[in-house]
Amino acid sequence: MEKPRSSVVEQLRPLFRPRTVAVVGASRKPEKIGYQVVRNLMEGGFPRDRIFPINPYADEILGLKAYPSVKDVPEEVDLAVICVPARIVFDVVRDCGEKGVKAIAMITAGFGEVGNVEEERRLVELVRSYGMRLLGPNIVGVCDTVNRMNASFCQALPPPGDIAFITQSGALGIALVGWTIMERIGLSDLVSVGNKADVDDADLLEFFAHDPHTRAIALYIEGVKNGRRFFETARRVSKQKPIVALKAGRSERGAAAAASHTGALAGADRIYDAAFQQSGIIRAYTIDQLFDWCIALASQPPPRKRPVVIVTNGGGAGVMATDACADYGLALEDPPDDLKNVFRQYMPPFGSTRNPIDLTGMARRDEYYGAVLTALQHSWVGAVIVLYCHTAITTPREVADAILDAIRQAKVDKPVTVSFIGGAEADEASDYLRQNRVPCYPTPERAVAAMGALYRRAEYLGLLRD
Amino acid sequence: MEKPRSSVVEQLRPLFRPRTVAVVGASRKPEKIGYQVVRNLMEGGFPRDRIFPINPYADEILGLKAYPSVKDVPEEVDLAVICVPARIVFDVVRDCGEKGVKAIAMITAGFGEVGNVEEERRLVELVRSYGMRLLGPNIVGVCDTVNRMNASFCQALPPPGDIAFITQSGALGIALVGWTIMERIGLSDLVSVGNKADVDDADLLEFFAHDPHTRAIALYIEGVKNGRRFFETARRVSKQKPIVALKAGRSERGAAAAASHTGALAGADRIYDAAFQQSGIIRAYTIDQLFDWCIALASQPPPRKRPVVIVTNGGGAGVMATDACADYGLALEDPPDDLKNVFRQYMPPFGSTRNPIDLTGMARRDEYYGAVLTALQHSWVGAVIVLYCHTAITTPREVADAILDAIRQAKVDKPVTVSFIGGAEADEASDYLRQNRVPCYPTPERAVAAMGALYRRAEYLGLLRD
Numbered sequence: 029m030e031k032p033r034s035s036v037v038e039q040l041r042p043l044f045r046p047r048t049v050a051v052v053g054a055s056r057k058p059e060k061i062g063y064q065v066v067r068n069l070m071e072g073g074f075p076r077d078r079i080f081p082i083n084p085y086a087d088e089i090l091g092l093k094a095y096p097s098v099k100d101v102p103e104e105v106d107l108a109v110i111c112v113p114a115r116i117v118f119d120v121v122r123d124c125g126e127k128g129v130k131a132i133a134m135i136t137a138g139f140g141e142v143g144n145v146e147e148e149r150r151l152v153e154l155v156r157s158y159g160m161r162l163l164g165p166n167i168v169g170v171c172d173t174v175n176r177m178n179a180s181f182c183q184a185l186p187p188p189g190d191i192a193f194i195t196q197s198g199a200l201g202i203a204l205v206g207w208t209i210m211e212r213i214g215l216s217d218l219v220s221v222g223n224k225a226d227v228d229d230a231d232l233l234e235f236f237a238h239d240p241h242t243r244a245i246a247l248y249i250e251g252v253k254n255g256r257r258f259f260e261t262a263r264r265v266s267k268q269k270p271i272v273a274l275k276a277g278r279s280e281r282g283a284a285a286a287a288s289h290t291g292a293l294a295g296a297d298r299i300y301d302a303a304f305q306q307s308g309i310i311r312a313y314t315i316d317q318l319f320d321w322c323i324a325l326a327s328q329p330p331p332r333k334r335p336v337v338i339v340t341n342g343g344g345a346g347v348m349a350t351d352a353c354a355d356y357g358l359a360l361e362d363p364p365d366d367l368k369n370v371f372r373q374y375m376p377p378f379g380s381t382r383n384p385i386d387l388t389g390m391a392r393r394d395e396y397y398g399a400v401l402t403a404l405q406h407s408w409v410g411a412v413i414v415l416y417c418h419t420a421i422t423t424p425r426e427v428a429d430a431i432l433d434a435i436r437q438a439k440v441d442k443p444v445t446v447s448f449i450g451g452a453e454a455d456e457a458s459d460y461l462r463q464n465r466v467p468c469y470p471t472p473e474r475a476v477a478a479m480g481a482l483y484r485r486a487e488y489l490g491l492l493r494d
Numbered sequence: 495m496e497k498p499r500s501s502v503v504e505q506l507r508p509l510f511r512p513r514t515v516a517v518v519g520a521s522r523k524p525e526k527i528g529y530q531v532v533r534n535l536m537e538g539g540f541p542r543d544r545i546f547p548i549n550p551y552a553d554e555i556l557g558l559k560a561y562p563s564v565k566d567v568p569e570e571v572d573l574a575v576i577c578v579p580a581r582i583v584f585d586v587v588r589d590c591g592e593k594g595v596k597a598i599a600m601i602t603a604g605f606g607e608v609g610n611v612e613e614e615r616r617l618v619e620l621v622r623s624y625g626m627r628l629l630g631p632n633i634v635g636v637c638d639t640v641n642r643m644n645a646s647f648c649q650a651l652p653p654p655g656d657i658a659f660i661t662q663s664g665a666l667g668i669a670l671v672g673w674t675i676m677e678r679i680g681l682s683d684l685v686s687v688g689n690k691a692d693v694d695d696a697d698l699l700e701f702f703a704h705d706p707h708t709r710a711i712a713l714y715i716e717g718v719k720n721g722r723r724f725f726e727t728a729r730r731v732s733k734q735k736p737i738v739a740l741k742a743g744r745s746e747r748g749a750a751a752a753a754s755h756t757g758a759l760a761g762a763d764r765i766y767d768a769a770f771q772q773s774g775i776i777r778a779y780t781i782d783q784l785f786d787w788c789i790a791l792a793s794q795p796p797p798r799k800r801p802v803v804i805v806t807n808g809g810g811a812g813v814m815a816t817d818a819c820a821d822y823g824l825a826l827e828d829p830p831d832d833l834k835n836v837f838r839q840y841m842p843p844f845g846s847t848r849n850p851i852d853l854t855g856m857a858r859r860d861e862y863y864g865a866v867l868t869a870l871q872h873s874w875v876g877a878v879i880v881l882y883c884h885t886a887i888t889t890p891r892e893v894a895d896a897i898l899d900a901i902r903q904a905k906v907d908k909p910v911t912v913s914f915i916g917g918a919e920a921d922e923a924s925d926y927l928r929q930n931r932v933p934c935y936p937t938p939e940r941a942v943a944a945m946g947a948l949y950r951r952a953e954y955l956g957l958l959r960d
Contacts, residue, residue, distance in 0.1 A: 064886060142844055181886055197810025199855050203883035206917020207936070250813055276813040279820030285850055286813045315814075315915075315937050344663025347716060347742040347752045348781075354745030378608055384751055389665050417669035420530060420647055449781075451672020470673070471781050 039161045040227065040235040042130035044172050044217055046106035047078060049179055050098050050129070052120050053112035053136075054081030054089045061111045061135060064181045065169065066090050072171075072178030072185045080105065082120075098127045105129045109169065109179045114138035117165075118154060125158030133179060134164035140223040141166050152226045161231075167222035168198040171205065174216055174241045182218070189214015190243040191322045192236040194229065196221055196250050197276075204315070212459055213319050216241040224253050230261040237265040244326035246318050247273040247309075250286035259307045266308030270325035270485055273309050274318045275300050308488040310481050317477065320469060324478035327465040328443035330486035332493060333410030334359040336479065337403040338384040341391040342417035345449060346384030349415055349472040356480030359410075360384075367406050374398040384415075392422045397430040404438035410492075411443045413479055415472050418450025424457030432464055443482045447475035505627045506693065506701040508596035510638050510683055512572035513544060515645055516564050516595070518586050519578035519602075520547030520555045527601060528577045530647045531635065532556050538637075538644030538651045546571065548586075564593045571595045575635065575645045580604035583631075584620060591624030599645060600630035606689045607632050618692045627697075633688035634664040637671065640682055640707045648684070655680015656709040657788045658702040660695065662687055662716050663742075670781070678925055679785050682707040690719055696727040703731040710792035712784050713739040713775075716752035725773045732774030736791035736951050739775050740784045741766055774954040776947050786933075786940055787947035793931040794909035796952035798959060799876030800825040802945065803869040804850040807857040808883035811915060812850030815881055815938040822946030825876075826850075833872050840864040850881075858888045863896040870904035876958075877909045879945055881938050884916025890923030898930055909948045913941035 049069060055062035066089055069079050080103075081089040084096040095101050098108055098120070108129045112120055114136050124132060132155060139148035148165070155162040163170065169180025173188040182201065186193075186208040193215050195201040201220045208215060216239065219232060229252055236242045245265075252258040262271060277286035278297045304311045310325075312318040336358045340346040353360045360383055363371070368381040374395040380386040385403070387395045396414070403412045416427050428448075435444060446461055446468040448454040458468040469475045486492050515535060521528035532555055535545050546569075547555040550562040561567050564574055564586070574595045578586055580602050590598060598621060605614035614631070621628040629636065635646020639654040648667070652659075652674040659681050661667040667686045674681060682705065685698060695718055702708045711731075718724040728737060743752035744763045770777045776791075778784040802824045806812040819826045826849055829837070834847040840861040846852040851869070853861045862880070869878045882893050894914075901910060912927055912934040914920040924934040935941045952958050 183886055195810070197808060197813075199808030199883040199885055200810040200915065202885050203808070203811075203915040203920070206884055206920060207915065208917075210917040210921060248810065250810070274814075276810060276817060278817045281826055282813050282816035282820065285809070285816050285846075285848070314939050342663060342665030342669070343751070344661070344666040344714065344716070344742060345669075347663075347748050348740075350748035350751050351742060351744045354747065360747055380751075382751070417665040418672055419665055419668050420649055449666065449669040449673065451674075451676040454669070454672060455676060473780050 036231050036234045037238045040131070040231060042106035043133060043161060043163055043227070044170060044235065045175055046131070046177065048080065048103055048106050049074065049078065049177065050080040050082050050101055050105045050108045052082040052098055052108050052110045052124070054083045054094060056086055056089055061181050063089070065109055065111060065135070065179060066092065068178040068180060068182065073176035074178070098123050098129060101127070107131050107133060107179065109133045109135065111135040117151065121151065121154050125154070125160060129160060132160055132162045133167060133170050134162060134222070135167055135169055135181070137166040139165045140225060148223060148225050155226060162226035163219070164222035165225060166198070167220040168201050169220060171218040180220070184209060186215040186218055187212060189216060190241060190326045191215050191246055191319070192217045192219070192239065192242040193246045194219045194221060194232050195248040197248060198222065200248060212462065213323065228253055228258070230254065230258045233261050233265045233271065237268050243269065244322040245269060245271045246322045247271065248318070249273055249275050250277050255303070259303045262307035262309050266488065270322070271309045272312050272318055272321045272325065272481065273304060274312045274315065275304070310484050316474070320474055320478050321481035323462065324443070324445055324467040324482055325485060327467055328445070328482055329441045330482055330489060330491050331410040331443050332486070332491050334492060335409055336360055336411045336413060337363065337409050338413045338415065339387065339396070339399045339403060340384050340415035341387050341389055341419065342415065343386055345415040345417055345447070345472045346386055349413060349476050350384060352473040352476035356477055358476065358480060358483060364408055367402070367408060370402045371399055389419050389421065393426045393430045396427050397434050400431055400434035401438055404434060404440050404442055409442065411479055411482065413475050414444065414446045415475065416446070416448050418448065418454045424448050424450060424454040425460065428457040428461050431461065431466065435466065443479065445469070445475040445479045447472045502697050502700045503704045506597070506697060508572035509599060509627065509629055509693070510636060510701065511641055512597070512643065514546065514569055514572050515540065515544065515643065516546040516548050516567055516571045516574045518548040518564055518574050518576045518590070520549045520560060522552055522555055527647050529555070531575055531577060531601070531645060532558065534644040534646060534648065539642035540644070564589050564595060567593070573597050573599060573645065575599045575601065577601040583617065587617065587620050591620070591626060595626060598626055598628045599633060599636050600628060600688070601633055601635055601647070603632040605631045606691060614689060614691050621692060628692035629685070630688035631691060633686040634667050635686060637681070637684040646686070650675060652681040652684055653678060655682060656707060656792045657681050657712055657785070658683045658685070658705065658708040659712045660685045660687060660698050661714040663714060664688065666714060678928065679789065694719055694724070696720065696724045699727050699731045699737065703734050709735065710788040711735060711737045712788045713737065714784070715739060715741050716743050721769070725769045728773035728775050732954065736788070737775045738778050738784055738787045738791065738947065739770060740778045740781065741770070776950050782940070783943065786935060786944050789928065790909070790911055790933040790944035790948055791951060793933055794911070794948055795907045796948055796955060796957055797876040797909050798952070798957050800958060801874055802826055802877045802879060803829065803875050804879045804881065805853065805862070805865045805869060806850050806881040807853050807855055807885065808881065809852055811881045811883050811913070811938045812852055815879060815942050816850060818939040818942035822943055824942065824946060824949060830874055833868070833874060836868045837865055855885050855887065859892045859896045862893050863900050866897055866900035867904055870900060870906050870908055875908065877945055877948065879941050880910065880912045881941065882914050884914065884920045890914050890916060890920040891926065894923040894927050897927065897932065901932065909945065911935070911941040911945045913938045
């Protein structure tokens with residue numbers, strides 16, 4: 029059943045940006061998911077007067093008026109979050125349909141993932157017969173930071189930001205919320221897709237491609253259901269916005285494990301690999317890479333030229349970054365003589381202009397500012413990687429300011445990634461750079477790998493001139 | 495000039511475990527290294543009455559009595575830290591020799607690394623003529639957490655622990671001190687080797703092999719000077735203690751960069767690769783791996799059997815760990831039926847006993863305790879990897895306690911690595927596990943990779959039975 033594209037965005041808006049939310053199966057018992065979802069919606073900051081708990085045996089839940097059926101709600105309901113037992117799901121979906129609910133997020137499990145494939149098919153049929161859309165079943169919910177809607181059993185919302193994270197693993201989704209808070213990684217949405225019975229990855233790509241709050245899309249997937257549609261959509265969407273996917277189940281046994289716990293066919297890995305490449309999806313292999321790369325892709329322009337310049341105050345960090353450039357296919361060459369001559373102004377005689385540009389341990393604010401500005405402004409340079417080992421001679425914050433000033437002063441559209449190596453002070457300065465939309469990482473290889481993702485995007489978009 | 499082994503340990507003891515330290519070139523000016531070293535020694539906790547600042551123009555430095563020459567110090571001097579300008583180095587070394595100083599740590603730069611090879615050779619000759627040993631020149635110093643001796647310009651000591659970290663990059667060494675504090679990675683010593691004019695990596699391996707405070711040795715190297723002696727020593731030492739090396743300059747350009755900034759020949763990477771393997775050195779490719787693996791190797795016994803069991807509460811984390819097992823050559827197989835039957839007691843009907851053992855998101859303390867204890871006690875199992883996604887149903891601390899209880903109860907000598915995926919609470923529980931000598935990491939692949947290092951060690955030691 030092919031769905032027209034333009035309408036997908038309209039159909040999914042009530043799912044991610046609803047005005048009103050009913051929680052069907054709301055509960056007064058704190059250990060129940062139906063309690064947690066109401067509490068999370070309230071604590072997340074969604075307006076109280078637009079949350080409607082549904083429970084035939086309660087008048088009030090967490091201080092909110094409860095209704096026996098969604099049909100009794102006096103206002104229009106955009107989104108119904110369903111967490112009733114599987115046996116009464118069909119009844120409440122019918123109620124939703126009759127009420128005119130626009131979209132359903134179904135936390136309830138017990139369908140395709142445990143072999144009840146036929147029941148899941150009937151469920152989708154019922155939902156569609158009312159013109160509704162269904163996320164799930166078997167999800168942990170939806171976290172939308174734009175309207176502060178935590179319609180999930182994740183204990184908190186991720187920090188607001190511009191990465192949409194779509195995950196096929198619910199437990200991973202919940203666990204990573206805490207991680208995004210600790211690591212200060214901003215998300216526009218966190219979507220648990222569950223069994224993808226109706227809304228699937230292709231629909232979500234379509235929605236987030238058009239979402240003004242999202243600049244990069246992160247996918248954790250174990251298998252896609254309608255491969256052809258997914259990759260056709262991805263090919264189109266990745267022209268507009270970067271997509272990074274962590275596809276688990278790469279190994280034979282991993283694929284079998286994925287198939288057993290999601291019910292989805294995982295498929296041969298090299299087929300995925302080729303399809304990712306053709307459709308412009310950048311493939312990550314670890315959770316760190318998935319978010320590292322999205323952070324860079326969401327904030328930096330793709331490069332237009334091959335040559336990368338590395339600026340460092342530590343020879344060792346420079347050597348490690350050089351190795352990583354070889355691993356990720358980045359072009360590190362000796363700069364032209366005129367550029368070398370300018371770099372020389374910013375280092376003592378025992379520095380190096382050979383790329384990595386080694387400003388040496390003597391480098392302070394002015395040397396970083398001068399070298400980064402010089403690199404950004406020179407026409408030979410495509411991109412700049414800045415490395416800084418926290419030494420006693422300067423503070424990370426000073427160097428962070430020097431980098432930001434140089435970027436502002438240069439007024440060019442070239443990507444920059446940074447690595448600050450050190451302790452708590454370096455970590456704070458790194459956070460400060462990220463808040464100012466400059467991606468900063470704790471090790472040189474991660475800054476290089478993120479730049480590698482920017483180059484792969486530039487290649488896909490055909491932007492690189494020689 | 496071959497040095498007898500047994501004496502190397504004796505010769506280096508004054509360098510790393512000195513009773514008294516003279517700072518030659520101590521200064522009253524806070525911006526000078528000669529000031530910082532005295533301050534760092536005092537602030538680090540080294541006894542004030544065993545620190546002797548040497549400066550012919552000062553009576554007192556930072557409240558300590560200063561002496562015009564090391565020869566004027568009224569006590570025996572074990573270690574002299576030298577930070578005078580290069581031009582007067584020969585004079586102060588002669589003074590040290592005449593005083594009977596046992597070892598020199600030379601921060602002063604300007605020798606082999608800038609081409610003054612002949613001067614460096616003469617320096618070593620002079621040092622040896624007095625029977626002293628020399629670390630450096632061109633180092634940031636020595637941090638010994640055992641006696642709280644910060645004889646360096648690193649602003650603080652790393653946390654105390656059992657990993658000796660030897661680094662050829664000074665800036666990296668300084669920056670990583672802050673990092674070890676933030677990441678709570680305990681070191682016995684941090685040694686900056688500088689130009690390795692006299693004391694080299696082989697000497698250091700020998701010393702730390704015999705040091706009772708060190709259980710694993712981490713090396714950051716760009717090149718070794720006397721390859722044959724180094725690898726022969728490593729082959730012997732790695733039988734006693736695990737060695738992990740991050741060898742930078744893997745790529746052609748990286749090797750050239752390393753050669754330019756340390757003056758050492760970096761050499762063809764595949765030769766290093768083969769030599770590492772033959773000598774039992776485990777090769778890391780990133781800073782994270784270097785320390786991740788040392789933490790596991792320092793705290794866990796090597797496995798004796800191939801089969802690994804993964805216990806998880808999240809299918810996705812299990813799939814990612816399974817992929818990583820394939821990457822790192824770990825044997826993940828279906829457990830024997832009797833073991834499966836016991837596992838079944840600790841999970842709901844929709845769990846999986848197929849390895850990864852998926853306890854599902856329902857798992858709490860008791861299920862983790864039961865499953866981990868079962869795995870550890872079963873004779874088929876060689877090692878256990880425990881994964882936990884922080885969900886609303888339990889706290890990371892409860893699961894950490896369950897794992898520790900199971901390990902204590904099992905009373906077996908099998909390695910365990912853990913991954914806790916989540917936010918601040920998971921991070922605290924992870925720290926708690928590490929304090930209790932159970933290595934815990936923030937992502938599944940890192941727990942698997944650390945287990946991979948334990949298997950490589952077991953292979954080198956010939957411990958694995960089939």
